[in-house]
Amino acid sequence: MEHPVRFGETSVMTEQLSPASLASQGAEHPGEHPGEHPGEHQGAHPAPLPAHELRSDARDNRDRILQVARKVFAEKGIDVSMREVARRAEVGPATLYRRFPTKEALVTEAFREQMAICTAIVDDGLADPDPWRGLSGAIEQVCVMHAQDRGFTAAFVSAFPQAVDFAQERSRALRSLAELIRRAKESGGLRRDVVLDDVVLLIMANSGIRATSRQAAVAASRRFVALQLRSISARPDDGPLPPAVRLPLMAAIH
Amino acid sequence: MEHPVRFGETSVMTEQLSPASLASQGAEHPGEHPGEHPGEHQGAHPAPLPAHELRSDARDNRDRILQVARKVFAEKGIDVSMREVARRAEVGPATLYRRFPTKEALVTEAFREQMAICTAIVDDGLADPDPWRGLSGAIEQVCVMHAQDRGFTAAFVSAFPQAVDFAQERSRALRSLAELIRRAKESGGLRRDVVLDDVVLLIMANSGIRATSRQAAVAASRRFVALQLRSISARPDDGPLPPAVRLPLMAAIH
DNA sequence: GCCGAACCGGACGGGGTGTTCCATGTGAAC
DNA sequence: GTTCACATGGAACACCCCGTCCGGTTCGGC
Numbered sequence: 001m002e003h004p005v006r007f008g009e010t011s012v013m014t015e016q017l018s019p020a021s022l023a024s025q026g027a028e029h030p031g032e033h034p035g036e037h038p039g040e041h042q043g044a045h046p047a048p049l050p051a052h053e054l055r056s057d058a059r060d061n062r063d064r065i066l067q068v069a070r071k072v073f074a075e076k077g078i079d080v081s082m083r084e085v086a087r088r089a090e091v092g093p094a095t096l097y098r099r100f101p102t103k104e105a106l107v108t109e110a111f112r113e114q115m116a117i118c119t120a121i122v123d124d125g126l127a128d129p130d131p132w133r134g135l136s137g138a139i140e141q142v143c144v145m146h147a148q149d150r151g152f153t154a155a156f157v158s159a160f161p162q163a164v165d166f167a168q169e170r171s172r173a174l175r176s177l178a179e180l181i182r183r184a185k186e187s188g189g190l191r192r193d194v195v196l197d198d199v200v201l202l203i204m205a206n207s208g209i210r211a212t213s214r215q216a217a218v219a220a221s222r223r224f225v226a227l228q229l230r231s232i233s234a235r236p237d238d239g240p241l242p243p244a245v246r247l248p249l250m251a252a253i254h
Numbered sequence: 255m256e257h258p259v260r261f262g263e264t265s266v267m268t269e270q271l272s273p274a275s276l277a278s279q280g281a282e283h284p285g286e287h288p289g290e291h292p293g294e295h296q297g298a299h300p301a302p303l304p305a306h307e308l309r310s311d312a313r314d315n316r317d318r319i320l321q322v323a324r325k326v327f328a329e330k331g332i333d334v335s336m337r338e339v340a341r342r343a344e345v346g347p348a349t350l351y352r353r354f355p356t357k358e359a360l361v362t363e364a365f366r367e368q369m370a371i372c373t374a375i376v377d378d379g380l381a382d383p384d385p386w387r388g389l390s391g392a393i394e395q396v397c398v399m400h401a402q403d404r405g406f407t408a409a410f411v412s413a414f415p416q417a418v419d420f421a422q423e424r425s426r427a428l429r430s431l432a433e434l435i436r437r438a439k440e441s442g443g444l445r446r447d448v449v450l451d452d453v454v455l456l457i458m459a460n461s462g463i464r465a466t467s468r469q470a471a472v473a474a475s476r477r478f479v480a481l482q483l484r485s486i487s488a489r490p491d492d493g494p495l496p497p498a499v500r501l502p503l504m505a506a507i508h
Numbered sequence: 509g510c511c512g513a514a515c516c517g518g519a520c521g522g523g524g525t526g527t528t529c530c531a532t533g534t535g536a537a538c
Numbered sequence: 539g540t541t542c543a544c545a546t547g548g549a550a551c552a553c554c555c556c557g558t559c560c561g562g563t564t565c566g567g568c
Contacts, residue, residue: 055535058545081525092547097527157464195498201463201478204501208462209455210411224455231485244451247458249411249424309514309565335555346517351557 062099065089069110073151078107108166111155115166118142118156119173126180132189132233135180139199140225143206147221148214153207174200194232202228212248220245316353319343323364327405332361362420365409369420372396372410373427380434386443386487389434393453394479397460401475402468407461428454448486456482466502474499 054062068089072080082103086096100106121141128134146153156170177199184190206224211217222242230236308316322343326334336357340350354360375395382388400407410424431453438444460478465471476496484490 055544057535061545082527083525086547093526094528094530094548095546098545101527103526193495197498197501198477198481200501201474201499202481204464205459205462205478208459210458220455223452224459227452227456227485228481229485231481231483236485241447244449245455247451247454249428249454249458311565312515315516336557337555340517347556348518348558348560349516352515355557357556 058099061089061091061095065091065096065099065106066110069106070151073107073110073155074149077150078154082106107151107155111152112166112169114145114149114152115156115169115173118145119169119176121145122173122176122180126176126183130189131180131183131187135184135190135199136229136233138177138180139202139229140222142203143221143225144218146203146207147209147217157204157207188234191232191234198232202232210248211245216245219243220247312353315343315345315349319345319350319353319360320364323360324405327361327364327409328403329405331404332408336360361405361409365406365420366423368399368403368406369410369423369427372399373423373430375399376427376430376434380430380437384443385434385437385441389438389444389453390483390487392431392434393456393483394476396457397475397479398472400457400461401463401471411458411461442488445486445488452486456486464502465499470499473497474501 052059065085069085072085072088082096083093085106086093089096096106100109122138125131125134125138128137146156155166174196178196181190181194181196181199185192185194202225206221209217209220209224211220219242223244226241306313319339323339326339326342336350337347339360340347343350350360354363376392379388379392382391400410409420428450432450435444435448435450435453439446439448456479460475463471463474463478465474473496477498480495
């Protein structure tokens with residue numbers, strides 16, 4: 001079962017966090033509280049983010065922005081400017097900022113779904129009667145997800161400490177993963193000297209893979225994961241690996 | 255507008271290549287030719303880079319710039335601005351640009367030595383009577399090098415196609431590596447289904463590892479490589495792994 | 509010590525980014 | 539249909555960076 005995904009990128013933006021990111025900290029989660037109409041007019045992030053009762057046009061814009069953001073983050077990584085997102089969504093910068101007071105907010109919201117998919121993948125693995133199969137499948141799927149979506153990878157690893165719900169979701173996924181690892185060891189599928197950090201290390205390393213195209217990245221990731229699984233499996237099956245992939249670095253050697 | 259292509263895009267500095275990078279292309283390697291005194295006055299990159307016969311103060315500055323650049327690139331990666339390098343070297347931007355007409359030039363020059371070390375490592379491995387030991391040692395050393403110096407990693411993988419001698423050196427290293435792999439397979443130490451691209455993949459993946467400190471990164475890298483070697487070894491020894499490392503991502507799970 | 513060439517760094521114009529202000533437009537409740 | 543709070547986009551702010559020009563400084567040969 002394939003989850004829909006996108007990609008990620010490396011580095012940065014960590015240093016570009018706005019001064020306002022702190023301000024947006026104190027605000028409560030929007031929640032479902034009806035009748036919550038703070039009469040403040042705009043300018044300087046009035047309320048963090050109203051829930052889903054926006055005016056129809058505003059709601060449309062919000063949706064379009066998120067859609068565009070997800071796409072462009074996946075293609076070019078997380079470093080694309082807010083302005084470009086606004087441009088592509090055919091929206092003024094102010095509109096973008098009223099919905100997402102900060103770039104961090106936009107990124108967090110854009111990847112909330114994928115983050116959830118991530119945990120879902122792990123939970124799926126947990127549901128598998130064969131823990132080793134569940135674990136290896138989960139690892140592969142998560143890695144492929146990262147290979148497809150540069151932005152998600154960046155968001156995942158660089159991981160704004162501020163974005164609370166992001167961290168929460170990740171924390172949940174990690175807990176499930178830990179349990180899955182425990183079971184996989186118990187069942188004899190996973191080597192006993194492998195720990196949770198190793199699996200995270202592996203996923204992190206996977207994000208270092210660069211290729212010329214998204215397909216190539218996925219293929220490379222598949223091969224990489226297959227190799228990885230050999231190294232952590234208690235009884236490696238020695239079956240054939242996915243095909244090797246020619247990497248960009250190799251161009252020089254013709 | 256399509257990128258001039260080559261390598262794995264991934265942003266970073268790709269968009270910051272100066273227009274002058276082309277100009278610096280045509281120029282010959284400075285070489286040792288004495289009596290090469292183009293009387294042009296400065297402004298707009300007069301000669302690419304005079305060799306080692308600068309005025310004493312200029313030479314001092316050049317050395318200091320390179321020293322600072324290496325340090326700051328290692329710490330913060332390749333994305334630091336030219337201005338910051340200049341500031342840290344206590345030099346005006348103009349001075350920096352006069353010595354290194356382009357950021358690419360600075361990076362290339364800063365990492366020339368490390369690049370050479372890289373090939374030396376591989377050649378050392380080639381000299382080892384036990385090809386498998388030579389290969390695994392080389393892999394570990396290169397990976398540790400990358401873990402210690404983020405900038406070098408970036409320079410290595412993103413790899414300006416323009417920087418000819420850089421590419422040459424890397425190409426040389428790759429050729430040696432290929433030979434080392436061939437021998438390791440022949441000697442029965444390396445699995446037969448592993449190819450050169452896999453080792454490169456592995457090194458690339460290693461560069462995805464992030465940690466809270468340089469020591470942690472090195473430790474994580476060591477563990478990672480040990481796992482890797484298990485997956486490509488024809489007869490994994492099952493010995494103890496280097497210690498596991500707590501990764502930054504894990505902070506959330508306390 | 510002189511003097512010219514080599515060298516220096518501050519400052520400039522052009523461009524980009526994250527974010528906010530404000531005058532204008534518009535959905536929707538009455 | 540009127541009304542007004544909400545929504546909008548262009549312009550603007552403050553900052554940073556890039557690569558270059560220019561007037562002043564310093565090296566080093568004479």
